[in-house]
Amino acid sequence: MIQLAHRLDLIKPSSSLAAMTRAKALIAAGVDVCNLTAGEPEFATPLHIVEAAYAALLGGETKYTSVDGTMALKRAICEKFRRENGLEFDPEQISVGAGAKQVLYNVLTCTINDGDEVVIPAPYWVSYPDIVRLNGGKPVFIKPQAGQNFKITPAQLAAAITPRTKWLLINSPNNPSGAVYSARELRAIGEVLEDAPHVGVITDDVYEYLVYDDARFTTFAQANPRLAHRTVTVNSVSKAFAMTGWRLGYAGAPAPLIKEMAKLQSQTSGNPAAVTQAAAVAALQGPRAFVADWNRQYQERRDAIVSRLDGKHGLRCPSPQGAFFAYVSCDAVMGMTTPGGRRIDTDDDFVMFLLNDHLVASVQGSAYGISPAFRLSFAASLNVIEKACDRILLACSTLSRG
C-alpha cells in the first residue's frame, strides 16, 4: 500500500472541475444536460494565433526554451502591460508559466512561510485557498456585506490585516461574482495598504477583457503606482484569447521574486510549451477586434440569465459587471422539499437536485465561500442558457415547504 502525504489532507479537487467532469460524463452518455459549469470560453482560438503556432512548429520551435519564458514573449508581455495597463516592466520582471494557476502557485510557494496569512475576499476562485494551504499558509476570508456588490470595503480589509498577513489577493473581474473594482475603489484599498508595509498584493487579472456596461478594468498597480514594488500582476491568455487548453499565464513583479520563481519552475515543470509561447506572442501582439464581438455575445447571454432568474421563486441574480458567471443566491429554497421527498438544506443539495432531476449542471456556492448560492457560466450558447433557465424555474416550482 502506498502511503500518501499528509499535505493532501489540506486540499480537495477543484469543485468547478469536478462539476464540469460530472456534466461532461452525462453528456457523453447521451443525457440532455444543459452544462453551465464551464470556466472557459466556448469560442475557438482566433485563427491568426493558431496559424502562428503552426508556423512556429514548422520553423522548429519544438525545443526547450529558457525556463520562465522566451525573450520574445517576455518583450511582448512588457509591451502589453505598457500599452493596455500603463505598467512599466523589464523582461527580468516577467515570469511565464503553464497558466495563471501555475504562476500563482509559484508566487505563493516562493513567498509563504508556515502560518503566513493571505487575505482573500469572498466569493473567491476555488483554487486560491487550497494553493495557500498547500504552501503552509492560512487563508483569511473577508465576506462582503449585502449591498456591497460582492466587493470588500477598506475598513474590512484594515480589520483583516494582522502582523502575519503576507498578501491580499484581488481578483477583478471576479470569478464567480463578476464584481469589477473601479480605479477609485482600488485606490481606497491601496490607502489601507500604505499603512501596512508588510503586506503585498497579488492581483489576478485573467478576466481583464470581459467587462460590461460602464464598468472599466483597472489593475491594482495602475491605480496605486506607489505600491507597484509590492504588487504581483498575474494574467493569462486563457480567457482573453480562448486559449484555456494551451496553458500559458504570466506575471509582472519585482525582479528578485521573478528570479526565485524561475528557480522553482526549473525544478518542477520547466518551461511552458514552446509552441504555446509562440502562439501567446501572436495573441498579445495581434488584433483585439474579436473582443468586442465576444463581449456583445456574453452580454446578451448574461442579460438572458438575469432577466429570466432574478426575483423568480425568491432567486436573486445581480447583474455581473465582468467575467462570464452569474452568482445566483438561492436562500429562498433552503428548507424546501423536492417531489421525491429530499430536503434542500445546502446549495450542494440544490445543485445536485438541479442536475439529477432537471438536467442543469452548475457549481455550488459553498465552493466559492458564499452560500447559499450557485454559479452559472454564460460561456455557453444562448439556446442552452435559455433552456437551462427554464429548467431551473421549473425545478423551483416543484419544491414545497414542510
Ligand code: PLP
Ligand atoms: N484565476 C481565475 C480567477 C480563474 O477563474 C482561472 C480559471 O478558471 C484561473 C485563474 C486559471 O487560469 P489559467 O487557465 O491561466 O491557469
